[in-house]
Amino acid sequence: MMYAECIVRGFKVRIPFVCRMCGECCRRLSKVVYDPKTGKVYIEDIELDYIDGFDEFKDLSHPIKVPCPFLKDNRCTIHEIRPKSCREYPLLTGDLGVDCPALKSLKKFLKAFNPDKVEYKVDEDSIEPVKIPTEFFELFVSLKPSKEELSAFLKLNKLEKNLNLEIR
Numbered sequence: 001m002m003y004a005e006c007i008v009r010g011f012k013v014r015i016p017f018v019c020r021m022c023g024e025c026c027r028r029l030s031k032v033v034y035d036p037k038t039g040k041v042y043i044e045d046i047e048l049d050y051i052d053g054f055d056e057f058k059d060l061s062h063p064i065k066v067p068c069p070f071l072k073d074n075r076c077t078i079h080e081i082r083p084k085s086c087r088e089y090p091l092l093t094g095d096l097g098v099d100c101p102a103l104k105s106l107k108k109f110l111k112a113f114n115p116d117k118v119e120y121k122v123d124e125d126s127i128e129p130v131k132i133p134t135e136f137f138e139l140f141v142s143l144k145p146s147k148e149e150l151s152a153f154l155k156l157n158k159l160e161k162n163l164n165l166e167i168r
Helices: 024-028 084-088 101-113 134-142 147-156
Strands: 002-008 011-017 032-035 040-043 046-048 064-066 117-122 130-133 157-160
Touching: 002 101, 011 101, 011 130, 011 134, 011 147, 101 134, 130 134, 134 147, 134 157, 147 157
Parallel strands: 130 157
Antiparallel strands: 002 011, 002 117, 032 040, 032 064, 040 046
């Protein structure tokens, strides 16, 4: 899971990044290189034997950067073992010109929460929810998150009715 861990008025709150699965990052930022001389596919530090789909490039005399061959129906078919650059996009890399709709949504949430501090977290395995005031939940809901964003918000944060925000 990817999220922004924020300090807001002395409380820790986690704002989720929920991928829209548009596939634009995989198509436009792919670091997959096909070398027709060797017939191999290179993805960062991974070397693979030929993968179907590169026939149009077989007569080239030089390596070529190609759209990610693991993107099928806007889903990553190797999501669990995807390369580091894919795991870190876009929270640790920035948008890089993709115009990521999920990053826009996260920025909208961050702007509304106006955090004192933000730290981005990527692929944390077991995440203990943090206790947040009910007002933070109400603010998040008022921003009209998607069902997936709301579900992720509730996994990352635990509502605590006894926590009160100080008026500043």
